[in-house]
Amino acid sequence: MERSQAQFRRVARRSGPPVTLSFDGRPINATAGDSVLAALLESGAFVRRLEFGVEPRAGFCLMGACQDCWVWSAAGGRIRACTTSVSEGMELFAEPQDMAGSRG
């Protein structure tokens, strides 16, 4: 299982309320204040697949410059994972949902 191991390791706890979101249908437990990227990489190894193939990506600069960590939302929009905080009920995907399979 490629997602059996987390990439990030948390070393400082947050005191905020728990938040549940989902990534590709899988539930993710996070804490209010976590970035989407930290939440996803604390439970998995990647956040998206490259548009030009199936190569996984997990972000790179973590400061909003490289734009490598955009994930797809259920509504078809994109979220920059490293600079967006988690919110309850967020549904996120590694690939666009509406257009999956129709990409050139």
Add this chain to the structure above:
Amino acid sequence: MAEIVIIGAGPAGISAAELLVANGVKPILIDEGMRAGGQGYRRPADDLALDMTKLMGSEAGRYAALHKRFATLRPRIDYRPQTLVWAIDGKRLHLLRDGRTETLDCDSLLIASGAMDRIAPFPGWTTPGVFTLGGAQVALKDQGCLIGSRVAFLGSSPLLTLAAKQYRAMGAEIAVIADTTPFSAKLAAMPALLGAPRTLLRGLWYMAAALRTGIPMLHGVTPVAVEGDGRVEALALRDGSGRERRFACDAIALGYGLKPETQLADLAGADFAYDRDFRLFLPKIDGFGRARPGLYLAGDGVRIGGADAAEASGALAAHAILSDLGRAQDIAAIRPLARRVTRLRDFQRGLARAFAWPKEQIAALPDTVTLCRCENVTIGEVRAAMTKALGPVEVNRVKAMTRCGMGRCQGRVCGPTLQEIVAAGTEQGGEAAGRLRGQAPVKPIALAAAEEPA
């Protein structure tokens, strides 16, 4: 009163705003971040149980002081966090906040946009688990997370040792600190570093601390590959003696010093000149940070100098703004600021020589290596385009032919390497390869947001 806008709430922007407030002016301070402080002095949220005093080490006092000063400053300025300046059109700024665009006209504009890591690719560098060196620090300071449990630090920068020290203090295993510059080359550059002994001593102390703890520290390495399918399993490299070595790890922090974020200065009309020490095109400024009438640049966003230089250069630029608006400034206050900025920036110039950008290694990279991680363009595709180019070969032409540098990061990551690959291909200096021009939007924004209301 003229409208004064500062972009960037790091040490430069905060110091500039303070000086303006002290002179009875209320500037607008725009920042893309959620909390002021910039990248180096990034402040974690209050609910994160992170001991910043321990993490910041000898810089803890300065870190705490900056945030205390900002708390005093905040009610006296028009502070606009989480606001992206995505385009500049003359004196008009285009802003994006909460998914909505608006414009803001200004008379004086100070851009203190900070820096990001300079990156050199190598086989496997797009594997999940490879992050920038600055990113490794952001994960810790912003999120209380390590990028992995066993981390390799690779590149050429004194910050490799600093970050490794922070990671070790927080419980990470350090697989290796691997620097591409030979130790002899670093020693040769030492005399240039004696201008800022405090910073130099701090760097030497980090190195000594790393050696004491038995962390393998290599100089003069050549990165070979990231091993692992879909995630990092090891870093393979050749050491200074040419022997290939493999370091098991689950994350790699990669960085070759810092690179000013100059996209906004470009859009605001600054002129650029090639800097031979940094091998980058940098905005032209005078001793106060003036780039053109009404445009001022400060901090690491224009010249790498570190946090102390950023603070002083922000204050200098604020003096220039006030002076240009016809308000007499105290030369006795300006002189020491100017001296400090010059000394600290000269020190960073020395560091850029001591921790060299590995242009020969880059020129020798195989064709199969990904150069542009946004558009998935290989170094081979760029080299092939150069042989087909009709007319002079330069980076903007290669970008148009290959899409390298045209992706969502706008060349922030691939730009310096593209410059070297093009320069090596034309057998000309880095300068002759030309400068990748900035384009709006400087970061991706939704098409719907960019549409101006009718």
